[in-house]
Amino acid sequence: MNSAAGVSPVIRTSRWLGLPVALGLIAAIFCLHIALGAKLLPLNVVFEALTARDPSNFNHTIIWDLRLPRALVGMIVGASLSVAGALMQGVTRNPLAEPGILGLMAGAAFAVVFGIGMLGLVDNTAIPLMAAGGALGAACLVYLIARWVPGGTSPLTLTLAGAVVTAFLGALTSVAFLLRENAFDSYRVWLSGSLAGRDLSMLLTAGPVLIVALLLSFALARQITALAMGEEVAQALGVRTGWLKAQLLVCVVALTAGSVALAGPLGFVGLVIPHVVRLFTGAGYRWIVPYSAVLGAGYLLAVDVAARMLFRPAEISTGIITALIGAPIFIYLIHQRAR
């Protein structure tokens, strides 16, 4: 549906050429991410550890137990959040949509904090499930508010509904946090959005779900292009819009919940990446979705490197840097719409 017609030759070539370039770039950032840290490791040690692990080598232990899990979490979370953002932008036809801004992340974070603090659920399968419940609840809440406010489905009002739901859930999260302070010592860092201190166990629970959700998103990507042109157009093109939206909602909730469970609420990733991707893919979601996954993975890895290196030995939460980069882009996008 978004074939050669109407797409400039530059974009057509950049679509194909971009993929190997992006993948190569990610491989480079991946190695760099593992090499850099409190202890700098030479790249040949990194290769050695990844290809031929020697359990008695201390450096190899650092890499396998600390750095590799963190890098993998960063990649999968970056990919998931970016794809979730892209899907949401397509469905709502709102260029400002993403899991953080529309309140899904705050919902997931609140549900996790509530579950841990009030119900005492701390195991690895419960946390992603609670996050999913919270994300779904918040999505429904924002949708209901948007329906309730006249003209609320317009991009700006929908975004505003998300922002106030985020503020409300954030305050509730803080209250839950204050009431059960002791229960949260290990979650303080998580709540500001961080990849630090992740182990492989959570990745093994949430990872497969995220990968399935990503693959389903790729499969649905073609139809989103039609949906983004409007419901009537999509129906005329033979898309069963209700069914498609339900599937996309499941994808978005799963991607958000898994990401929040792994890395806490990381804002603006899902906003920034699809917009960057559009610069060289054009408007077709068949390309936007997979590119968002690839670039999102690389982006979050790079941000995480910065989070660890900028104020050494202190480490900034990754979520702070994604906000520092994302918020100006958010402001710019609103400014653009004003004209």
Place this chain on the structure above:
Amino acid sequence: MSTIAASRWYVLRLFGERIALRLPVGALGWLVASLLLLAAIIAYSLTIGSQPTSLSEVWRTLSGESVSKTIDNVVWEFRFPRALAAALVGAMFALSGAALQNVTRNGLADPSLVGVSQGAGLAVVALTVLWPSGLATLRPWVAFGGSMLVAILIQSLTWTTRGASSVRFILMGVGVAALISAGTSVLMTYGDIERVLSVLTWLNGSINAANWSDVQMLAAWSAVLLPALLLLSRSTAALRMGDATATALGAPVRWVRYGLITTAVGFAAIGTAVVGPLGFVGLIAPHAARRLAPSGVALHLLLTAALGAALVCAADLVGRTLMAPVQIPAGLVTDLIGVPIFLILLRRAARRTAL
């Protein structure tokens, strides 16, 4: 001669002729009522605490008669300044919101929603973390500077388009606030841990630590800002009709606007410097005042201040007692109350523009 009340219009019969007269009796009544409410909340909050005190004991202590050393101390050194600070700060945030709403002609404006409070927050954190030996007296000035920069930033971002929609204006504030919070967090990670902990509770908007010197500072600033605001507000009625009309009516539009922004920023910045950002007070109080008493600019402002004071005192009281012994910062309480009210106002604003 008889008066018939018909929705705050008073119809006067003089020699058989009916003369419609708009008396601010309603507004005055509401002002007195809200001041009484404020006094009641303060009185009740003085009795609450780890050392339970009866109302008569509080009264005796306040009137100079000593009850017991502990009670005198608790009431005079902790509870009373805290209650007064809450009232003053509430009035200041409320007035800041009222001034912002007037100058932006936007019913959804609030100092914490458009990032003005956060600007003060960042500036104060920066002062505390980067220059620990900095003078405490500098704090309000630094807060004022930070807020002013944010106000200028937001104005320049939204004023490029004439008649920018409410929603866009607020969203711009949301973006700026996110950016500033991230900057604040960077400073807090980078800064010395003891300094950081000292600003941590403050960032949630807590009146916990307020003391007499805070009350003095708040009172001194209010004494300057409130007359300024009342003076400027005489022109806001004209301003609300649009720039062109206001100019035609002879209002010095530009200067009134600059003055209003400066006072709004001043109120919010000083309030934030003392207790941290308290969200939605500046949104709720002016709207409540307008509902109760739609007429009279000066009275509206005074009523707004009284309602804001009562709101923050109540929020502080609820935060202290609801989940005791855990103290919930007043800022979280006002957030939880404020969001539903914001949505109702948003709905009303959207309806009006849709029609």
